[in-house]
Amino acid sequence: MRKFIFKDGNRELLLPVTPPSFTITHGIKIETIHIHTLGDVNIAGYGTLAAIKIDCLFPAQPYPFSLTDENPYTYVKTFQKFCDKRKVIRFVIPNTPVNLPVLVESIAYSERDGTHDVYATLTLREYRQLNAVKVEQSGTENQPRPAAAAIDKPTAYTVESGDTLSSICRKFYGDASLYPQVADANGLTNPHLIFPEQILNMPDKSQLVSGR
Structure with missing residues (x-):
């Protein structure tokens, strides 16, 4: 049985029922520009962030295929917390290439058939960290600014x-x-x-x- 794992630091959250399917979108940014006398031209950019959609079942009944007897709304609240707090978590599907940091963009959930089972759709977005560049202080920040001079622009x-x-x-x-x-x-x-x-x-x- 394939496992869907969400890692929050040292804590792991396992989906109680293996989803029947999942979708991951991978691509690049393509910008179309119009050039006079030539027409439209596609300019290929760099990679976009992966988008992931998973349809989940959080069961309220003791089904034999369920990995836990946890209250289904415990899962709902956990993913809502990840979303509201903009928490970066790691999404892993063992034995696949899927192992990446993500944000929970949204969770949509409902009950359908009177069993109190919760059907949910998770929408995840790959997270990419921006590394700030440290600027060294020259020690002259308190010195008076010299008179304005002509700015040498690049040639x-x-x-x-x-x-x-x-x-x-x-x-x-x-x-x-x-x-x-x-x-x-x-x-x-x-x-x-x-x-x-x-x-x-x-x-x-x-x-x-x-x-x-």
Whole structure:
């Protein structure tokens, strides 16, 4: 009999009845952008977080296939607590690749046939931890700030998904209308056709304005 295990620290919660099925969605993010004269283009991104759906039975009757005689609403309350407290737990199905940290997104439950058995649907989302970067203190935070000087902007820019040449010019120069000059500086025959990871040279704004 396959076991569905939820680990909360040193505590393990085992579903009392093996679910008849479960669904795990795995994929990547695909963004569709429209490029003038070319049409729609799909840009493949990185992996999305797994989505998991499990239909459960929390029995109130002493069925021979039940692994416990626990009150069914004990399970309901436990998963509600995981959900409300945004608790990260580990979901494991032994002898399968399923072993990952998850959040309980929702639990829907009902009684159907007068047996007091509880039928529930668990929706889980894979959890991915964000690691904060520690910034070392320079020891000069209390020193007076020097007079403002000209900011050296990068001379190169790597195109990101969703960028357009005009949006990049707005970001760099505060003037989206400079995109034709930037296109010329990079030898682009079509200023509307740029791709993620493409590296653009960004001339000084004074050179672009004088070249109008």
